[in-house]
Amino acid sequence: MAFRGFGGFATSGLIATAILWSFATTDVEFSRLLSAGPRIADFLGRMFPPDPTVMAEIKKGSAETLRIAILGTLGAVILSVPLGILASETMVSPAVFRPIRTLLAFIRAIPLILVAMLMVGAVGLGPLPGIIAVAFHATGMLAKFYAEAIDGVSRAPIAALESAGAGPLVRLRYAIWPQMAPVVARDTIFRFELNLRESLILGIVGAGGIGFYIQTYVRSFQYDKAASVTIAVVVMVIAIEAINVALRRRFA
Amino acid sequence: MSTAIEIDDLSFAHTGADLPALERVSFRISAGESVALLGPSGAGKTTLLALLDGRLQGWSGRVSVLGAPLDPDRPPPSARRPDTGFVFQEFALVERSTVLRNVLNGRLGRMSPLRALMGSPTKHDLEIARTALADCGISDLAERRVDSLSGGQRQRVAIARCLAQEPRLILADEPVSNLDPARACEILALLTGAARARGATALFSSHQPDLARRFAQRIIGMRDGRIVFDVPTSELNDNATAELYREVEPSPGIGLRAVS
Ligand SMILES: Nc1ncnc2c1ncn2[C@@H]1O[C@H](COP(=O)(O)OP(=O)(O)O)[C@@H](O)[C@H]1O
Ligand SMILES: [Mg+2]
Numbered sequence: 001m002a003f004r005g006f007g008g009f010a011t012s013g014l015i016a017t018a019i020l021w022s023f024a025t026t027d028v029e030f031s032r033l034l035s036a037g038p039r040i041a042d043f044l045g046r047m048f049p050p051d052p053t054v055m056a057e058i059k060k061g062s063a064e065t066l067r068i069a070i071l072g073t074l075g076a077v078i079l080s081v082p083l084g085i086l087a088s089e090t091m092v093s094p095a096v097f098r099p100i101r102t103l104l105a106f107i108r109a110i111p112l113i114l115v116a117m118l119m120v121g122a123v124g125l126g127p128l129p130g131i132i133a134v135a136f137h138a139t140g141m142l143a144k145f146y147a148e149a150i151d152g153v154s155r156a157p158i159a160a161l162e163s164a165g166a167g168p169l170v171r172l173r174y175a176i177w178p179q180m181a182p183v184v185a186r187d188t189i190f191r192f193e194l195n196l197r198e199s200l201i202l203g204i205v206g207a208g209g210i211g212f213y214i215q216t217y218v219r220s221f222q223y224d225k226a227a228s229v230t231i232a233v234v235v236m237v238i239a240i241e242a243i244n245v246a247l248r249r250r251f252a
Numbered sequence: 253m254s255t256a257i258e259i260d261d262l263s264f265a266h267t268g269a270d271l272p273a274l275e276r277v278s279f280r281i282s283a284g285e286s287v288a289l290l291g292p293s294g295a296g297k298t299t300l301l302a303l304l305d306g307r308l309q310g311w312s313g314r315v316s317v318l319g320a321p322l323d324p325d326r327p328p329p330s331a332r333r334p335d336t337g338f339v340f341q342e343f344a345l346v347e348r349s350t351v352l353r354n355v356l357n358g359r360l361g362r363m364s365p366l367r368a369l370m371g372s373p374t375k376h377d378l379e380i381a382r383t384a385l386a387d388c389g390i391s392d393l394a395e396r397r398v399d400s401l402s403g404g405q406r407q408r409v410a411i412a413r414c415l416a417q418e419p420r421l422i423l424a425d426e427p428v429s430n431l432d433p434a435r436a437c438e439i440l441a442l443l444t445g446a447a448r449a450r451g452a453t454a455l456f457s458s459h460q461p462d463l464a465r466r467f468a469q470r471i472i473g474m475r476d477g478r479i480v481f482d483v484p485t486s487e488l489n490d491n492a493t494a495e496l497y498r499e500v501e502p503s504p505g506i507g508l509r510a511v512s
Contacts, residue, residue, distance in 0.1 A: 163305050170365060174357050
């Protein structure tokens with residue numbers, strides 16, 4: 001699909017202008033750019049060998065990140081159950097699910113780190129703003145997933161139970177829920193994984209967790225300690241993924 | 253003999269449809285009869301059965317099921333009654349639940365809502381479910397999940413669920429059209445046999461004349477929402493079925509023009 005005609009010409013012009021504008025207005029001296037290589041090498045050199053004495057901080061930080069992710073996910077689940085029902089076309093009318101879906105799209109558009117900064121401003125430093133931020137941010141996605149899970153349910157067994165004389169709550173329990181349950185479980189685990197990954201950096205803005213130590217050690221030039229924490233973060237991400245693969249298989 | 257179904261001058265059009273799906277339909281089925289609704293696709297069989305199951309609204313005429321008149325103005329499900337069982341073409345089972353759970357689902361309308369929600373069937377409920385499983389020859393599948401079963405096994409589960417309702421009327425919409433011929437005969441034999449054993453009335457639809465002939469005492473032929481014939485099976489002649497399935501004759505010239 002090549003750029004064609006005037007439209008294509010205009011697009012190419014726009015891209016070129018954007019690149020030139022970025023170069024012209026960014027304060028990057030070429031000398032600094034040239035010396036960046038050796039400086040980064042030096043920086044990496046000072047990270048090595050990682051300082052293993054920060055084990056206690058790593059444990060404390062990761063435990064807090066884990067708590068933020070767990071409680072944040074719990075908050076998101078609690079918010080997403082009613083919002084998911086209100087965003088599903090099988091449960092409510094378009095007058096309800098359209099505005100709710102728009103609201104969820106807005107929530108998804110706000111980056112977590114931004115929500116976290118605002119929450120630190122609102123409730124102060126510590127894990128609490130992190131938990132609130134994760135719960136809020138994750139709801140944008142999780143409520144949408146829950147709505148899709150409800151809408152993806154096969155109607156036939158619901159009609160069959162209705163025909164057998166079962167009321168709406170009984171149908172929800174025996175025809176709708178058994179169909180949704182695995183999807184809900186999978187979606188919630190998936191979102192928990194994202195929450196855990198994303199909350200690793202919340203500490204940088206003062207919203208609790210292991211990110212706080214990376215921030216502290218880099219600011220105080222203790223790069224070897226920062227390296228240890230970074231390694232811990234990478235190990236955690238890999239571990240989360242491994243656990244997740246196993247869990248997902250369980251809920252297939 | 254008491255009446256299971258009585259329909260008098262029934263007409264119905266789906267919302268948004270140009271043509272009525274049922275037009276001036278009248279017939280009466282006695283308790284204990286096994287009747288086939290025979291007709292090509294689009295004849296109105298599904299519509300008629302769903303209406304008898306209390307799932308449609310806004311028809312004209314008089315309909316009564318098991319002695320109780322249906323109200324055309326009441327929003328569905330108006331006849332949420334456990335004593336009419338329904339067997340669906342596509343089985344309509346909860347795939348991830350066990351066979352026993354699906355059969356117990358047929359008891360839900362017979363329990364108090366609280367007991368149903370608590371998920372605690374009585375000994376009596378379990379006994380009826382087990383009997384239904386045995387009658388359908390699937391006792392050994394009780395703990396299997398439905399998504400691991402074959403089509404024939406699934407329809408047996410659906411029939412067991414229907415029997416667990418202790419129905420006096422069994423409505424079945426093309427119960428065997430998703431099955432191979434041998435399986436189809438087994439399932440229809442099971443369905444009509446179970447109805448007979450319980451003294452229940454059976455009304456099933458089919459688009460296959462040979463199956464209708466083999467398993468029904470009486471055959472009602474439908475086409476374009478109307479009843480074309482209504483005869484005891486022994487009196488069904490081939491001309492009548494041929495008429496039912498006659499191709500719509502194209503208007504002259506259309507065939508040629510369509511090619512060019
Ligand atoms: N939900 C619906 N909305 C509009 N028209 C429908 C609907 N369901 C069925 N129809 C129409 O009603 C007629 C009868 O359909 P149906 O009862 O499904 O026939 P059959 O079961 O004999 O194949 C057909 O013309 C069909 O197109
Ligand atoms: Mg049909």
